[in-house]
Amino acid sequence: MASKDVVRLIEASSGVHFSGFHLNGSHNSEVEQPTTSTTECVQRQPFVIGVAGGAASGKTTVCDLIIEQLHDQRVVLVNQDSFYHNLSEEELKRVQDYNFDHPDAFDTEKLISTMENLKDGKAVDIPKYDFKSYKNKTLQSRRVNPSDVILLEGILIFHDSRVREMMNMKIFVDTDADVRLARRIRRDTVEKGRDIGQVLDQYSKFVKPAFDDFILPTKKYADIIIPRGGDNHVAIDLIVQHIRTKLGQHDLCKIYPNLYVIQSTFQVHLLFIGLLPFFQIRGMHTLIRDANITKHDFVFYADRLIRLVVEHGLGHLPFTEKQVTTPTGSVYTGVDFCKRLCGVSVIRSGESMENALRACCKGIKIGKILIHREGDNGQQQLIYEKLPNDISDRHVLLLDPILGTGNSAVEAISLLIRKGVPEPNIIFLNLISAPQGVHVVCKKFPRIKIVTSEIETGLNEEYRVIPGMGEFGDRYFGTDNDDQEVITYK
Ligand SMILES: Nc1ncnc2c1ncn2[C@@H]1O[C@H](COP(=O)(O)OP(=O)(O)O)[C@@H](O)[C@H]1O
Ligand SMILES: Nc1ccn([C@@H]2O[C@H](COP(=O)(O)O)[C@@H](O)[C@H]2O)c(=O)n1
Ligand SMILES: [Mg+2]
Numbered sequence: 001m002a003s004k005d006v007v008r009l010i011e012a013s014s015g016v017h018f019s020g021f022h023l024n025g026s027h028n029s030e031v032e033q034p035t036t037s038t039t040e041c042v043q044r045q046p047f048v049i050g051v052a053g054g055a056a057s058g059k060t061t062v063c064d065l066i067i068e069q070l071h072d073q074r075v076v077l078v079n080q081d082s083f084y085h086n087l088s089e090e091e092l093k094r095v096q097d098y099n100f101d102h103p104d105a106f107d108t109e110k111l112i113s114t115m116e117n118l119k120d121g122k123a124v125d126i127p128k129y130d131f132k133s134y135k136n137k138t139l140q141s142r143r144v145n146p147s148d149v150i151l152l153e154g155i156l157i158f159h160d161s162r163v164r165e166m167m168n169m170k171i172f173v174d175t176d177a178d179v180r181l182a183r184r185i186r187r188d189t190v191e192k193g194r195d196i197g198q199v200l201d202q203y204s205k206f207v208k209p210a211f212d213d214f215i216l217p218t219k220k221y222a223d224i225i226i227p228r229g230g231d232n233h234v235a236i237d238l239i240v241q242h243i244r245t246k247l248g249q250h251d252l253c254k255i256y257p258n259l260y261v262i263q264s265t266f267q268v269h270l271l272f273i274g275l276l277p278f279f280q281i282r283g284m285h286t287l288i289r290d291a292n293i294t295k296h297d298f299v300f301y302a303d304r305l306i307r308l309v310v311e312h313g314l315g316h317l318p319f320t321e322k323q324v325t326t327p328t329g330s331v332y333t334g335v336d337f338c339k340r341l342c343g344v345s346v347i348r349s350g351e352s353m354e355n356a357l358r359a360c361c362k363g364i365k366i367g368k369i370l371i372h373r374e375g376d377n378g379q380q381q382l383i384y385e386k387l388p389n390d391i392s393d394r395h396v397l398l399l400d401p402i403l404g405t406g407n408s409a410v411e412a413i414s415l416l417i418r419k420g421v422p423e424p425n426i427i428f429l430n431l432i433s434a435p436q437g438v439h440v441v442c443k444k445f446p447r448i449k450i451v452t453s454e455i456e457t458g459l460n461e462e463y464r465v466i467p468g469m470g471e472f473g474d475r476y477f478g479t480d481n482d483d484q485e486v487i488t489y490k
Contacts, residue, residue: 046119046146047246048166049239051153052218053173054211055101056183058229059153062173065230066151069240071261073247074147074457074467076118080154081129083111086136095134096198101210103159115166121146131192145467148247148457155210158218168246171239172222173229177208252435252455256442259433260451262312281308281453289469298475303356305431305453306401310356313397313429313451317341338395342388344369346400346412349473353399353429367391369415371408380411392420395427401472403433403452404465406440413445423447431472432456434465 049066051059060079067075083106091098099105117124125141158164158172181203188194219225226235244251253259262281287293287301314337322336343357343366344350354366367387371380388394396416403409409428416426426448428441433452436459441450460466474480 046148046150047168047243048115048119048150048152049169049171049243050157050164050167051151051171051173052155052158052215052222053229054175054177054180054215055155055207056180056187057173057175058231059155059173061230062171062226062236063151063153065233065236066240066243069236070149070243073149073243074145075149075151076144076147077151077153078115078118078126078144079129080106080111080152080157081131082126082136083107083114084129084134084136087134092134096201098134099206099210100202101155101206101214103156103214106154106156108160108163112160112162112166115150115152115163118144118146118150119166149243155215156218158221159214164221169224169239169243170222171224171226172219174219174225174227175229177211252438256438256446256450258446258449259438259442260312260316260449261455262308262451262453281305285454289467291470295475295478302352302401302431302472302476306353307356307359309429309431309451309453310353310360310397313427313449314360316427316449316451317395340393341395341397342367342391343397343399344387344391344412344416346371346398346408347384349401349476350399352401352472352476357397357399365394369412371411373408380407382411382415385415387416387419391416392422394421395425396421398426398428399430400428401431401476402465402468403428403430403437403441403450404459405434405463406437409437409441410444413441413448417445427451432465432469434459 051063053059063077067077084100085105085107087095087098114124114126123143123145126144127136127141129136152163152167158170164170184203184207185196185199188199189196224235224239226232230236253261284301284305288298288305293301317338319335319337321333323331323333326332341361341364343354343361343364345354345366345368347368347370351368357364357366365388368385369382369387370384372383373380398409398412398416400409400412413423413426413428417423423445424447426445428448428450430450430452432454433450434456438450438455441448456465456468458466469475471480
């Protein structure tokens with residue numbers, strides 16, 4: 001499909017939905033720039049995308065690519081497979097006669113109630129389906145939190161009109177039957193440990209007829225038809241752009257070239273060896289954002305993430321070329337790190353990042369700034385500062401794990417500039433950044449760098465970062481009045 005057709009189709013698609021980043025009632029404007037006093041509510045209704053297509057057409061692959069490109073959004077994937085009915089003993093004995101490609105094979109009522117809950121902003125438990133035992137493992141279900149975007153994928157998700165009506169965008173992955181069969185043979189023999197004869201029998205008896213009778217007829221409901229599935233990068237890029245527009249969000253990294261979200265950087269560089277680092281960072285976020293994590297685990301995983309952010313931040317410092325002689329007598333041309341640097345932590349949560357900085361930069365000087373927040377979004381007042389005397393000659397790594405409204409960051413950066421630190425010499429390191437804070441800081445100080453590990457959905461009415469991770473300083477330093485205290489002396 002030509003790109004123009006895709007654009008036209010996606011523009012025609014997508015019913016009305018509410019986005020959380022509309023400012024002053026406007027949306028889809030070019031760049032929405034909040035002021036320091038602006039707040040926006042988080043969105044009320046997620047954007048639901050249905051991805052249908054024949055078995056092994058590439059639905060999961062397309063969803064993975066969309067998720068990967070929407071790295072700074074909360075996206076969840078719901079598979080129709082999770083709603084397969086469990087088989088009775090009798091059906092299990094004669095599993096070769098069971099039609100897994102018929103609409104009746106799915107518990108559509110449960111799928112609908114799950115989707116309704118998710119759309120209403122409730123967390124849901126989705127069972128994990130095991131293709132080997134043909135069972136839905138309710139005990140091993142995964143908890144899915146409400147999100148900005150819900151991707152619902154499966155062979156028959158366009159079959160029931162009630163499910164279709166929940167969708168803001170419908171995508172059909174259109175892949176040739178022979179390609180689907182070839183992929184299916186490989187997948188079912190390699191991943192599901194099935195015998196090739198069994199795979200071919202199932203295909204001719206159920207899979208192909210069900211495709212013709214139930215799946216292909218639903219193609220007409222699609223807003224977008226993607227030929228070649230995951231190989232169609234143009235279509236996927238356009239879909240992602242459209243989702244961003246519908247969410248009223250823009251890729252902040254494209255707006256502000258000095259904003260670095262480390263997981264996206266990782267993804268680009270490590271695409272060829274898979275998405276492991278991306279999922280590692282997501283995994284650490286999943287742990288530390290969980291309100292029920294133990295204190296030890298919170299500190300442990302927060303430290304790991306902080307270390308990653310610090311290492312990335314250091315990668316943005318200037319360096320000079322340096323040659324050394326190796327033990328083999330050869331010359332190695334490398335680089336020499338910038339030595340004129342210091343850290344500045346914003347008391348108190350910024351102090352949690354000092355150890356990681358010290359671990360990377362032996363003997364580094366670390367200054368402190370204490371800013372008082374008057375009310376949640378009120379004026380910020382500088383209470384205390386102790387900075388190296390020669391700070392104006394140094395590159396400064398400003399440490400604060402959370403960038404919310406941007407008010408504290410603006411106060412801290414303004415102080416550094418008053419002390420003579422050139423704007424380009426400031427690198428602001430944080431774990432999570434609300435888009436509002438990014439706009440505020442980047443607009444006021446376009447030449448500083450921000451290095452963060454995730455961009456948040458936004459701020460709530462109380463100016464708290466959403467989804468956020470709560471009061472970071474309290475959780476990290478154990479002052480959140482929770483009774484999990486276990487102290488071990490050695
Ligand atoms: N464009 C592609 N090129 C090669 N193999 C692919 C491509 N897309 C998917 N596959 C492989 O085909 C199989 C089915 O893809 P998947 O995305 O799981 O399809 P579906 O979810 O529609 O069943 C998987 O083993 C996947 O790795
Ligand atoms: N126990 C099962 C359950 C389902 N299938 C087949 O899976 C296909 C749907 O999954 P996709 O990821 O390919 O969309 C469908 O064709 C079922 O026949 C199965 O083989 N065993
Ligand atoms: Mg799949």
